[in-house]
C-alpha cells in the first residue's frame with residue numbers, strides 16, 4: 535500500500551424508522567419516513583487498523599427501540615477484522631450509539647477528546663435533558679478504561695498516524711470529534727454526528743440533539759475545509775451511504791461499503 539494511504543469501510547449495524555420532522559430543529563414539512571442508519575467505521579493503513587466507534591448491543595437496541603440489522607462484531611468479522619487484535623479505537627463522542635459493546639475490543643486503546651469526557655462527567659449531566667443521549671454504563675465503562683490506562687486523550691486537532699487526523703468539532707456533543715483520512719481518492723472526512731444526514735450539512739439544518747447550534751453550524755464549515763470535496767464527507771447516520779458506495783465484497787451489499 536502507498537505510504538499514508540488508507541482503506542475505509544462503513545459497517546452498518548442498526549436501523550431506526552422515524553419521520554423526517556424528528557431529524558431537524560424546526561421540523562420538516564414533509565410527512566415522510568426519514569430513517570437513520572447506524573454505523574461503525576474501519577480504517578486500514580500502513581500503520582495498522584483503526585476502528586471508529588463501537589455501536590450498541592442488543593440490550594441497548596431493545597431499551598432504545600432501535601433494530602440491530604447485523605451485530606457490530608459480525609460486520610467486523612465479515613471484512614476480516616478480529617476485534618481481539620484491534621489496538622486502537624477512536625470514539626467520536628460518548629452518545630449511546632457510538633460507545634457501547636464495552637468489552638468487544640479487549641486490547642484496544644480508546645481515543646477521545648478531553649472535552650467529551652469532561653462534558654459527560656461534569657455539571658451538564660445534572661440536567662435530564664442533556665443526559666438523554668448518554669448512558670451511565672457507557673460513561674462509567676469509559677472511566678474504568680481511563681483507570682486501566684487504556685484511554686488516550688486528545689485536545690482539538692491531533693495526528694494519530696500519518697494520513698489520519700482527529701478534529702474536535704463540538705456542536706452536537708461538546709467534545710465530538712471527526713476523523714480525516716488520506717485515501718487514494720483524496721481526503722475523506724468521517725463526520726460521525728457532526729452531520730447525521732447529508733441534508734444537515736448541505737442544507738445547513740441542525741439535528742435536534744445538540745449542545746450548541748452555533749458550534750454545529752461552524753462545524754459544517756470546518757468539515758467542508760477538511761474534505762477534498764462534498765463527496766468526501768461521510769455523514770454518521772445516512773442510509774444513503776450504503777447506496778452511494780460500492781459493497782466491500784460479494785454478499786456485503788446494503789451492509790458494508792468501501793468509502794475510499
Ligand SMILES: [Zn+2]
Nearest residue numbers: 629667706727
Ligand atoms: Zn450523537
Ligand SMILES: [Zn+2]
Nearest residue numbers: 629631727770
Ligand atoms: Zn449517533
